[in-house]
Amino acid sequence: MNTPPARTGAAGTERSQESRRTFLQKIGLAGLLAGLGGLGFQSVRSLVPNVSYEAPLRFKIGVPAALADGVTFLEERRLYVFKEGKSFYAISAACTHLGCTVKYTKLQTPKQVEIDGQRRDVPFEFHCPCHGSKFYADGTNYTGPAPSPLRWYKLEMAPDDGQLLVDMGSEVERNFRLTV
Amino acid sequence: MSLFPTIKNAYRRLTWTWNPASEKEAGDAIVKNMLLHWFPNKVTKGSLSWNYSFYLGTISFVLFLILVVTGVILQFLYVPSVERAYASVKDIEFAVSFGWVLRAMHRIAAHLMVAVVFLHMVRVFLTGAYKNGLAVGAHRQVNWIVGLLLLIVTLLLSFTGYLLPWDQLAYWAITVGTNIASAAPVVGGWMRMFLLGGAVIDQGALIRFYVLHVVFLPGVVLLLFSYHMWRVRKDGGLAVVDHEALTEKPASAAPSKAKTYSLLGITNGTSVHVRTTEVDEEGDSVPSVPHLARRVWLVTLGTILLVFALSLIFRAPLEAPANPYVTPNPAKAPWYFLWLQEIVTVTTIKLGAFTVNGALVGGIILPALLLALAVWWPYRDRTGVEAVGVWFAPTRRRQNMAFLAICLLIIVFTLIGTFFRGPYWNFYWPWEVWPDMPVKF
Numbered sequence: 001m002n003t004p005p006a007r008t009g010a011a012g013t014e015r016s017q018e019s020r021r022t023f024l025q026k027i028g029l030a031g032l033l034a035g036l037g038g039l040g041f042q043s044v045r046s047l048v049p050n051v052s053y054e055a056p057l058r059f060k061i062g063v064p065a066a067l068a069d070g071v072t073f074l075e076e077r078r079l080y081v082f083k084e085g086k087s088f089y090a091i092s093a094a095c096t097h098l099g100c101t102v103k104y105t106k107l108q109t110p111k112q113v114e115i116d117g118q119r120r121d122v123p124f125e126f127h128c129p130c131h132g133s134k135f136y137a138d139g140t141n142y143t144g145p146a147p148s149p150l151r152w153y154k155l156e157m158a159p160d161d162g163q164l165l166v167d168m169g170s171e172v173e174r175n176f177r178l179t180v
Numbered sequence: 181m182s183l184f185p186t187i188k189n190a191y192r193r194l195t196w197t198w199n200p201a202s203e204k205e206a207g208d209a210i211v212k213n214m215l216l217h218w219f220p221n222k223v224t225k226g227s228l229s230w231n232y233s234f235y236l237g238t239i240s241f242v243l244f245l246i247l248v249v250t251g252v253i254l255q256f257l258y259v260p261s262v263e264r265a266y267a268s269v270k271d272i273e274f275a276v277s278f279g280w281v282l283r284a285m286h287r288i289a290a291h292l293m294v295a296v297v298f299l300h301m302v303r304v305f306l307t308g309a310y311k312n313g314l315a316v317g318a319h320r321q322v323n324w325i326v327g328l329l330l331l332i333v334t335l336l337l338s339f340t341g342y343l344l345p346w347d348q349l350a351y352w353a354i355t356v357g358t359n360i361a362s363a364a365p366v367v368g369g370w371m372r373m374f375l376l377g378g379a380v381i382d383q384g385a386l387i388r389f390y391v392l393h394v395v396f397l398p399g400v401v402l403l404l405f406s407y408h409m410w411r412v413r414k415d416g417g418l419a420v421v422d423h424e425a426l427t428e429k430p431a432s433a434a435p436s437k438a439k440t441y442s443l444l445g446i447t448n449g450t451s452v453h454v455r456t457t458e459v460d461e462e463g464d465s466v467p468s469v470p471h472l473a474r475r476v477w478l479v480t481l482g483t484i485l486l487v488f489a490l491s492l493i494f495r496a497p498l499e500a501p502a503n504p505y506v507t508p509n510p511a512k513a514p515w516y517f518l519w520l521q522e523i524v525t526v527t528t529i530k531l532g533a534f535t536v537n538g539a540l541v542g543g544i545i546l547p548a549l550l551l552a553l554a555v556w557w558p559y560r561d562r563t564g565v566e567a568v569g570v571w572f573a574p575t576r577r578r579q580n581m582a583f584l585a586i587c588l589l590i591i592v593f594t595l596i597g598t599f600f601r602g603p604y605w606n607f608y609w610p611w612e613v614w615p616d617m618p619v620k621f
Contacts, residue, residue, distance in 0.1 A: 032481070035485075039484075039488070042278040042282070043249070043253050043278075043282070045278055046257070046277050046278045046282055047253065047256055047257075049276075050276065051275045
């Protein structure tokens with residue numbers, strides 16, 4: 001169906017007629033693929049969000065003096081903030097198994113656990129209600145399906161108004177302390 | 181390099197249906213390819229002709245496809261809630277990558293589809309393609325009615341989509357439209373309640389229009405369109421085929437062989453054999469693949485290109501957010517209903533103490549009459565088969581003129597409503613400046 005009509009003349013001219021057609025066909029096909037590819041790219045790229053309406057990852061939580069000693073649970077952020085005198089640190093409440101919010105659980109008898117290379121008696125730990133994962137006070141997972149410890153997030157001092165600033169975009173080590 | 185013939189073979193096996201090497205392969209391709217099975221094996225040259233149909237039906241289908249593809253992507257980005265609709269459309273226009281192109285293409289394709297479907301209807305009327313030819317069992321009048329239904333659904337699709345941006349243009353256009361609908365006798369008020377999901381245009385209306393626009397009405401289009409195409413095949417193809425059958429000259433065929441009988445010995449001369457003529461259909465038909473497939477493909481690409489090019493030039497508008505307390509002056513219906521709004525304005529009749537609302541006369545009765553006339557006409561048309569599938573057939577001259585006159589009136593009223601009407605629906609020349617209207621009272 002697509003063979004061009006036979007042309008009289010030297011074999012050379014026959015060849016060049018055919019190759020011009022196939023050349024143009026190839027250019028046409030390339031142009032078509034480029035055009036359709038462009039439209040396809042536009043369609044997919046438009047579904048990659050440029051703007052997020054989710055809550056920002058860096059946020060202030062008040063001046064250090066206003067924070068209660070011990071633990072404060074920020075429910076909407078799923079974050080436990082700890083104050084020990086002048087020392088502050090923050091542990092994520094998101095269970096590393098499948099994301100449930102872990103509970104801060106006071107222990108009847110303090111457990112002796114190793115934290116930062118020190119053996120200490122700690123009166124609390126974290127329990128996940130969904131599948132039974134348990135974490136020590138420093139977030140270390142010791143039983144249940146959770147594969148890794150609870151995340152620690154960075155704490156800073158906001159330079160303008162002296163409030164504590166949490167940065168849930170920066171993960172830190174379990175020995176992190178912000179001392180004010 | 182021994183891999184190369186294998187690749188070539190695999191490529192050939194995947195793509196042969198689009199590039200058949202013989203007529204036999206072309207016939208096979210129709211049966212073996214899912215997309216191509218839509219076509220008949222062969223089409224007549226008349227059916228293929230650009231000048232007969234201008235491929236308006238094909239163009240409207242391609243526009244529908246563009247609307248579905250852009251529409252589905254927009255569905256990921258648009259939120260049909262009165263609190264969030266406007267902001268989501270603003271985001272599409274300004275924050276989403278290529279969002280403005282998607283929205284512009286969707287709008288351009290929608291407006292073009294209304295226009296092209298209308299033009300397709302005009303073409304079908306002017307070629308008498310709602311008539312049956314000599315073929316037995318054809319019911320083209322039914323397909324004409326299905327086509328009219330498709331036109332109405334197209335208008336409804338455009339109307340329901342118009343509300344979704346929830347800006348002033350959308351809100352007040354739908355106010356005008358639904359109030360015209362409520363002028364229908366007996367059922368009018370109930371119809372408006374049903375459309376809006378309440379007495380006012382609010383969340384109920386938005387979500388109903390949204391579901392109608394993205395699910396229900398496209399579903400109706402697909403059903404009607406499938407029947408529309410199936411009916412074309414059942415009726416023997418485009419109407420021009422009937423015309424070609426009439427004008428074909430029978431050619432003498434070779435006498436078919438028959439047994440020679442004789443009584444008692446050998447006779448001289450010829451014996452009884454069948455002399456026949458045949459209509460040379462073979463000469464007038466070509467395989468659908470590649471000829472029809474190529475033209476349809478060209479039309480598809482051309483339409484996509486046109487919509488894309490127009491989208492780069494004409495951005496979709498977004499006015500102030502919908503405000504039920506501030507009516508823009510003038511408040512206009514979408515352009516394809518402006519001819520109705522124009523008529524509605526001038527047809528409020530006072531009979532003594534009794535006033536007939538123009539919305540009833542111009543908005544309900546007149547379009548209903550036109551529709552009834554359009555539905556009835558194919559059954560009333562008394563012209564013969566010589567007028568089927570012919571542009572401006574002489575025997576159909578008067579009806580063609582009348583039809584064109586009505587179309588022209590509709591177009592003129594649409595133009596007046598678009599360019600010549602300003603605040604308070606006063607007449608303004610297009611170059612006249614409109615007075616500044618107060619935004620809040």
